[in-house]
Amino acid sequence: MTDRPLIRLNPGFERRLKTGHPWAFSNEIRMSPEYRAYPKGIPVRLESPEGWRFGTYMFNAHSLIAARLLDRDPAAVIDARWVRARIEDAIALRQRLGLGTYHRLVHAEADRLPGLIIDRYHDVAVVQANTAGMDRLLPEITAALTGALGLRAVVARNDSPVRAHEGLPETIALLHGTDATAVVEEGGVRFSIDPMGGQKTGWFFDQRRNRAAVAALCKGARVLDVFCHVGAFGLQCAAAGASAVTLVDSSAPALGHAMETAEMNGLAARVDTLRGDAFDVMEELGERGEKYDIVIVDPPAFAKSKKDRDAGLRAYGRMARLAAPLVARGGFLFAASCSHHAPLDLFAANIAEGITRARREGRILLTAGAGPDHPVHPLLPESAYLKGQLIQLM
Numbered sequence: 048m049t050d051r052p053l054i055r056l057n058p059g060f061e062r063r064l065k066t067g068h069p070w071a072f073s074n075e076i077r078m079s080p081e082y083r084a085y086p087k088g089i090p091v092r093l094e095s096p097e098g099w100r101f102g103t104y105m106f107n108a109h110s111l112i113a114a115r116l117l118d119r120d121p122a123a124v125i126d127a128r129w130v131r132a133r134i135e136d137a138i139a140l141r142q143r144l145g146l147g148t149y150h151r152l153v154h155a156e157a158d159r160l161p162g163l164i165i166d167r168y169h170d171v172a173v174v175q176a177n178t179a180g181m182d183r184l185l186p187e188i189t190a191a192l193t194g195a196l197g198l199r200a201v202v203a204r205n206d207s208p209v210r211a212h213e214g215l216p217e218t219i220a221l222l223h224g225t226d227a228t229a230v231v232e233e234g235g236v237r238f239s240i241d242p243m244g245g246q247k248t249g250w251f252f253d254q255r256r257n258r259a260a261v262a263a264l265c266k267g268a269r270v271l272d273v274f275c276h277v278g279a280f281g282l283q284c285a286a287a288g289a290s291a292v293t294l295v296d297s298s299a300p301a302l303g304h305a306m307e308t309a310e311m312n313g314l315a316a317r318v319d320t321l322r323g324d325a326f327d328v329m330e331e332l333g334e335r336g337e338k339y340d341i342v343i344v345d346p347p348a349f350a351k352s353k354k355d356r357d358a359g360l361r362a363y364g365r366m367a368r369l370a371a372p373l374v375a376r377g378g379f380l381f382a383a384s385c386s387h388h389a390p391l392d393l394f395a396a397n398i399a400e401g402i403t404r405a406r407r408e409g410r411i412l413l414t415a416g417a418g419p420d421h422p423v424h425p426l427l428p429e430s431a432y433l434k435g436q437l438i439q440l441m
Contacts, residue, residue, distance in 0.1 A: 051089075051090050051091055051092055051103075052082075052085060052089070052091045052092070052106070053091065053092045053094060054076060054077075054082060054091045054092065054093050054094070054104070054106055054114060055076070055077050055093075055094055055095070055096055056071065056075055056076055056077065056093070056094070056095050056096060057074075057075055057076065057077050057096075058096050060075035061095035061096075061097075061099055064093075064095075064101050065099065065101075066426070067425075067426055068426045068427075069115060069116035069156055069161065069424060069426065069427070070112050070114065070115055070116070070427075071093060071101075071104070071112075071113060071114040072111060072112060072113060073108070073110065073111055073112075073113040075113075076113050076114065077096075078108060082106075082108050083108045083109075085106060085108060087107045087108075087109065087110075087179035087183075087213065087214055087215075088105050088106070088107055088178065088179030088180035088181070088182060088183045088213075089105065089106055089180075089183075090103050090104070090105055090106075090117060090123075090125045090180070091103070091104055091105070091106040091114065092104075092121045093106075093114050100121045101116070101119075101121075102116060102117070102118055102119040102120060102121055102123070103116075103117045103118040103119075103120060103121055103122075103123045103125065104116055104117060105117055105125075105161065105178065105179070105180025105181075106180075107178070107179045107180070107213055107214070109213070109214045110178075110179070110212055110213050110214070111212065115156070115161035115162065115178060115180065116156075116161065117159075117161070117180070125184075126187070127187045127190060127191070130184055130187040130188055130190075130191050131187075131190075131191040131194065131195070133158065133159055133160050134153070134160075134188070134191040134192060134195060135191075135195055136158070136159075137152055137153045137158045137160075137165075138152065138195055138196070140158075140422075141167075141420055144419050144420065146419075146420055148167060148168075148169040148170075149167065149168060149169060149231050149232060149233065149252070150166075150167055150252055150420040151164070151165070151166050151167075151252045151253070151420040151421055152165040152166065152167040152172065152420075153165035154420070154421050154422055155177075155430070156424040156427055156430065157421075157422035157423055157424045157427075157430070158422065160181065161178055161180065161181065162176065162177040162178025162180070162181050162213075163175070163176055163177070163178070163181040163188070164177065165188075165192070166249065166250065166252060167196075168229035168230065168231060168240055168242070168249070168250070169229070169230070170196070170197070170198050170199040170200070170229075171198060171199055171200045171201075171202070171224075171227055171228075171229040171240075171242060172192050172196070172198050172200075172201045172202070173201075173202045173204050173242045173249055174188060174189070174192075174201060174202065174203050174204070174205075174222070175203070175204050175205060175207055176188075176203070176205055176210075176215075177205075177207055177209050177210055177213070178213055179213045179214065179215060182205070182210075182213075182215055185203065185222065189201050189222045189223055192223075193223055198223065198224070199224050199226065200221065200223060200224030200225070200226060200227040200229075200242075201221075201222040201223035201224065202219070202220070202221055202222065202227045202242040202243060203218065203219065203220045203221075203222050204219055204242065204249075205217060205218045205219065205220070206218065206219055219243055221243070227242045227243050228240075228241070228242075229242055229249070231250050233255060233258070233279070233283065234258060234259060234262055234282075234283030234286055234287065235283065235286040235287070235312075236282050236283055236286050236308065236312050236314075237308075237311065237312060238250070238277065238279070238282075238308050239304075239307075239308065239311075250279075251276075251279065252417075252418070252420060252421070253385075253416075253417035253418065253421050253433045254279065254280070254345065254383065254417075254433070254435070255418050256415065256418045257381065257383065257413075257415055257435050257437075258279060258280050258283050259283075260381075260413060260415070260437060261280060261283075261284065261341065261343060261379070261381050261437065262280075262283045262284050262286070262287040263287065264341060264379055265284040265285075265287045265288060265289040265340075265341060266287060266288035266289070267288060267289070267290050268284070268288075268289050268290060268339075268340035268341050268378075269289070269290055269291045269338075269339045269340050269341075269375075270284045270285075270289045270291070270292045270293070270339060270340065270341045270342075270343070271292075271293050271295065271332075271337075271339040271341070271342045271343065271373060272284070272292060272293065272294050272295065272343045272345075273295045273325050273328070273329060273342065273343060273344045273345075273346075273370065274295070274296060274325050274344060274345050274346040274347065275294040275295055275296045275301070275302075275305060275343075275345075276296060276298070276301050276305075277301055277304045277305050277308065278294050278304075278305030278308060278309070278318075280343045280345060280381075281293075281294045281305070281318070281343070282305065282308055282309055282312065282314060282318065284341065284343075285309070285314040285317050285318055286312065286314060289317065289341075290317065291317055291318075291319075292314075292317060292318045292319075293318075293319055293320070293321060293339075294318065294319070294320045294321070295320070295321045295322075295323070295325055295328050295329075296320075296322065296325070297322065297323060297324055297325065298322075299322055302320045302322055305318075305320065306318065306320060325344075325346065325366075326365065326366070326369060329366075329369040329370055329373060330369055332373055333369060333372045333373060337373060338373065338374070338375040338378075339373055339374060339375060339378065340374075340375055340378045340379070341374075341378060341379045341380075341381070342370050342373050342374050342378070342379075342380050342381070343380075343381045344366050344367070344370050344380070344381070344382050344383070345381070345382075345383040345435075346362075346366065346383075346384070347385070348384070348385050348386040348387070349362040349363060349384070349386055349389070350386040350387075350388040350389045351386070351388070352388060353388050355388065356388045356389060356393075359386055359388065359389055360389055360393055360394070360397045361397070363382070363384060363389065363394055363397045363398060363401070364397035364398070364400050364401040364404075365401065366382065366401065367380070367382055367397070367398045367399075367400075367401025367402050367405070368401035368402070368404045368405050369401075369405075370382070370401075371401065371402045371405035371407045371409075371440060372405050372407070374407070374440045376440070376441060377439065377440075377441070378439070378440060379412075379437060379438065379439050379440070380402075380409070380437075380438045380439075380440055381435060381436070381437050381438075382398050382435065382436055382438070383433070383434065383435035383436075384433070384434050384435070385432055385433050386432070387429065387430075387432040389434075391414070391434045394434055395411075395414070395434075395436060398436060398438075402438070402440065407440045407441065408440070408441040409438040409439055409440045409441065410438065410439050410441075411436055411437070411438050412437045412438065412439055413435075413436065413437035414434070414435070414436050415434075415435050415436075415437075416431050416433045416434055416435070417431070417432075417433045421433070
């Protein structure tokens with residue numbers, strides 16, 4: 048067997064784990080003083096009071112999710128070889144999916160590396176370790192990535208607020224290489240990426256298929272891209288043949304970056320920007336009677352926590368109410384949410400209500416989430432955070 052610590056559940060809490068769920072919560076574990084003294088993220092064996100062996104977990108007594116599954120084998124050796132096997136499995140899946148060299152390479156529990164996010168930009172990888180167990184394994188993760196992919200650079204973007212739940216500090220560091228500058232090639236556009244200073248891991252790969260679906264409708268279209276950030280939707284619409292694209296965001300640096308990208312790709316003549324609060328800009332455009340063939344509203348999370356859910360859902364409804372009048376008759380609205388706490392049914396209901404309040408009718412052409420490089424663990428459906436709808440308005 049192994050001499051790693053043995054952690055036991057409280058009586059009556061084994062049923063969910065017996066179905067294969069990969070988490071045990073702190074209230075489900077028979078916490079003892081010695082458990083609380085264990086280093087954060089160490090591998091442990093987890094068993095029921097009757098001795099049912101669930102496998103090897105990484106354990107953090109100071110986190111709400113106290114134990115996360117690493118391996119069904121209670122004696123699994125969690126070392127460089129184990130990490131390399133999991134990384135190589137993730138690489139093989141993305142190759143099988145034909146995703147090229149720009150994609151999310153590891154998506155946490157669904158790739159059997161709990162709390163670990165890795166995005167790949169050809170020869171640069173950006174790593175985010177959101178759990179203590181993965182944080183402890185960063186040297187092995189870096190070695191596995193560079194060994195398998197021959198990367199020029201590996202960046203740790205460990206600045207996510209969720210690390211605080213694990214008792215981890217927020218840091219940004221270059222783990223391998225000397226130059227982390229990178230690009231993304233998507234939809235015929237080259238976007239420059241700053242893994243050390245941009246948002247999150249640098250790019251939102253989750254919307255790739257949805258951006259392609261919208262861009263396919265854009266030839267000759269007038270497009271409004273609200274909450275555009277660096278213009279991932281709008282600039283791909285321009286590359287697909289849109290006659291004019293207006294990018295809206297409250298961030299001057301983001302709009303500046305978007306226009307630099309437009310210049311770099313020869314699209315600037317058909318792209319302009321509006322800086323301001325998205326709701327205020329949409330309201331002003333509506334008062335002016337502006338109409339667009341396609342309107343995209345892809346905001347940051349409006350419901351960042353459970354207590355924000357109702358207010359967030361109302362915000363999505365207001366967003367749709369202001370966006371719908373801007374869509375020309377027969378045109379298209381793409382509305383998205385990355386709010387984990389706004390489930391699809393409630394998000395869709397509020398979008399529908401907003402459209403109705405704008406006195407418009409529509410038909411849903413596409414309801415979509417993230418692409419296949421963001422797989423979902425079957426027993427963690429709540430991790431499918433992204434949802435979007437493409438709607439034609441009459």
